[in-house]
Amino acid sequence: MSSLRSTIKILIASTFILSSSNIYAISFVLPDNAKDSLVMEFSQGINKKTIASKNEDLLDIARRFDLGQNEIIRLNPDVDRWLPKAGAQIQLQSERLLPDAPRSGLVLNLPEFRLYYFPEPGSKEPSSVITHPISIGRQDWDTPLGQTSIIAKKENPTWTPPESIKKEHAAKGAPLPDVVPAGPNNPLGLYAMRLGIPGYLIHSTNKPYGVGMRVSHGCIRMYPEDIDTLFPLITVGTPVSIVNQAVKVAWAGDSLYIEVHPPLENHQTDNLLDIALDLIEQANNGVLPILDGSALNDALTERKGLPIKIFEQASIQTTETSN
Template sequence: MFKLSVNVGVIFGLSSFFQLSAAELELFADSDVIGKPQIITAAYEDTFIKLARKYNLGYEELIQANPSVDPWLPGEGTEIVLPTQFILPKAERQGIVINLPELRLYYYPDGESGRVITHPISIGRMEWGTPLGRSEIISKAVNPTWYPPESIREEHAADNRPLPKVVPPGPDNPLGKHALRLSLPGYLIHGTNKPSGLGMRVTHGCIRMFPEDIEALFENVPIGTPVRIVNEPYKLGWTDNGFYLEAHPPLDEQTIDDAWTMTELTRAFVAATSEGQGTSFSWELAEVVAMRSLGIPEFISAERLATPSQHSK
């Protein structure tokens, strides 16, 4: 049976670890991989919720990358992998791209081909799924008023948590202080008054962001910005030394079996190789990475094709 080492250097296929300080990352023309991996040592008071906010990550991202660590009591001195390296989704690199299984948003500033901004998000839970497809930003609001749909008010009433017909701006408004309205009727990209739940499937279908993230996005995204919502649990990316695969657990509402996994991996492979990249990668490695679903780019080429360049180390 094939075994994949869990040594961190092998997991990433890379050797250097250092701290990033922002959600803005450099894009390279010859690579689908952005960012750098990090490892930190937990302090006594750390929890995954605290670390997620500090490093601009989602709660589930930290869970996936550290499956053997207690998220509430990591323990002083415990090494924590921060999943701060990403393979870009295969969607067009324009405007906003949201990858649902990844619980992450990417923003490509107009006219700036050398950078991308990425943030963790929350999305709709299973019975309130966030829809796939193309959309655009049609309006922006500071201190938005929330008009809960009747379906949400009925749900809250059934749980003895009645909602008013109108929720004004303020600390009790779940939209937070900033909202971007999509052309998909009823859907927003917005902030939150409960940031501790960021990075999970907890919304009624809207895209939820940390308050500081939506504020920054709000200031930079013009009305008319295209928004693409995709479903890519397996992202295959290329650097100048070979293929990397980043695997995330598929959405709960999808029926998952070995055939489905292989079909999705094949789709990712076809999307990558259609761009004229090499085809030398190991299906055996890819299957292992897909099963682990750590949410981290992992090297899956059958052999290294070149000496890694500086930005892919």
């Protein structure tokens, strides 16, 4: 086992050396097999594309298709975020691997800048997941990890900024009042859901183009139109899992996929390959299979957040014989 792991790491390292010269709510039906974690809009699993319109920048397109800013920029590295050429093809995302977390309530994967909500299915409805982009705390105001729940909900909230934030704003010459009233200038927007972790909320925003980035003081921000549809679905007591999974590995039928996102700045690691190989072993019952090294290298190098197939099990066929 150790020799296979070493061989894979050497091959990947060699490849690294060579390569170095909305109105669009997203709801996926969960796979029939509870062990499968690849969800997609289309049965073909083809990542969608759209055409940039005149006077439309990448951030406009991201919001239209319910993507975050960092997400659409990573998917389109050669497109100017402010001045994409009219008619340019813009890659979108229509496939995702679910985070390794209970499929219940809300799951927030911070490196992915994304929220997943698993509603209770009706008696005749398939299980599904709703997903939206989010903003998280910037490097000096980390969003906390762990298990919590929604303990309160508020429409048209006022905001009482803590002393630490008031001090920061005052130092910038933009002092805050003791209470910011509800309205268009309130950074909480029209909806707020309080977490069991003191001081942290999931809320709307009056700065929507920061969604998908590390820009908050630790709270979770959503596009106004996203929380507008999510807020009525969430009840007090809904469980919330906040996880840090830059690398996700999961099955879809006989195929094993990996999805890699850039690690958070304060969680940078030089052993992303080791993390990936550990997750692959765990997903494959403790056995490291013969992988598609090129695909694995692409995922680890590009870190676009796209599910990439790295292994496929041979189908077992049985032949009946008659006597």
